[in-house]
Amino acid sequence: MTYAFNQEDRIRVAQELVDVAKNFANKGWFPATAGNLSIKLSGEPLVFGVTASGKDKENLTIHDILAVDGDSKAIEPTNLKPSAETLIHAEVYKRVPEAGACLHVHTLYNNLISDLLFEQGKLRIQGLELIKALNIWEENAAIEIPIVENFADIPKLAAEIGEVLDPRVPAVLIRNHGIYAWGADVFAAKRHVQAFEWMFHYMFLKLSVQRDALAGLAL
Ligand SMILES: CSC[C@@H](O)[C@@H](O)C(=O)COP(=O)(O)O
Numbered sequence: 331m332t333y334a335f336n337q338e339d340r341i342r343v344a345q346e347l348v349d350v351a352k353n354f355a356n357k358g359w360f361p362a363t364a365g366n367l368s369i370k371l372s373g374e375p376l377v378f379g380v381t382a383s384g385k386d387k388e389n390l391t392i393h394d395i396l397a398v399d400g401d402s403k404a405i406e407p408t409n410l411k412p413s414a415e416t417l418i419h420a421e422v423y424k425r426v427p428e429a430g431a432c433l434h435v436h437t438l439y440n441n442l443i444s445d446l447l448f449e450q451g452k453l454r455i456q457g458l459e460l461i462k463a464l465n466i467w468e469e470n471a472a473i474e475i476p477i478v479e480n481f482a483d484i485p486k487l488a489a490e491i492g493e494v495l496d497p498r499v500p501a502v503l504i505r506n507h508g509i510y511a512w513g514a515d516v517f518a519a520k521r522h523v524q525a526f527e528w529m530f531h532y533m534f535l536k537l538s539v540q541r542d543a544l545a546g547l548a549l
Pocket residue numbers: 362363364365366381382383384385412413414415434
């Protein structure tokens with residue numbers, strides 16, 4: 331099989347993943363080796379560079395990235411095992427052809443908000459300036475981020491994410507687990523993750539304040 335990328339592309343992609351991992355690791359977004367990252371190398375056939383499973387993302391190197399196909403299988407002999415959640419990345423690339431990078435982090439606020447609002451199946455956010463970081467420019471725009479159950483069966487989890495995702499809103503939350511967010515390239519995907527995380531923090535604090543205020547009124 332010949333692919334529409336070369337060795338230079340692979341090294342560039344691996345370096346971009348190492349750089350974004352460093353940024354997120356400095357924020358504590360990869361606790362206990364959690365998280366995984368990918369960048370698309372080719373759309374037809376689908377091939378992407380993804381982090382190997384179980385690596386310490388705080389100390390990621392270009393040797394921790396391997397190239398896999400649309401079935402999440404390594405395209406060449408390697409000792410590296412693809413991320414346990416590689417199928418989710420593949421699902422995103424199949425459902426959103428414009429996606430060029432997909433990033434997954436486990437943070438305190440994405441976990442808290444995903445559990446608090448799980449029964450609603452989504453988190454609605456309206457009017458926050460950072461929605462513009464998602465390339466949505468309407469005044470007082472509203473977005474809904476889907477929240478799915480944290481199925482242990484990864485093919486089932488990937489299929490569920492594929493079912494609920496809305497290409498206008500480039501992220502899905504997994505209950506008590508983390509976020510998958512994507513973008514046209516790693517720069518956009520990183521901006522999206524940062525915007526979502528800021529908005530989750532804001533929404534968690536706002537809901538907590540509202541809950542305390544309501545409890546005060548009930549006294
Ligand atoms: C160490 S807990 C996190 C894992 O269960 C998983 O959710 C995760 O994000 C990392 O898995 P990985 O296989 O290293 O890509």
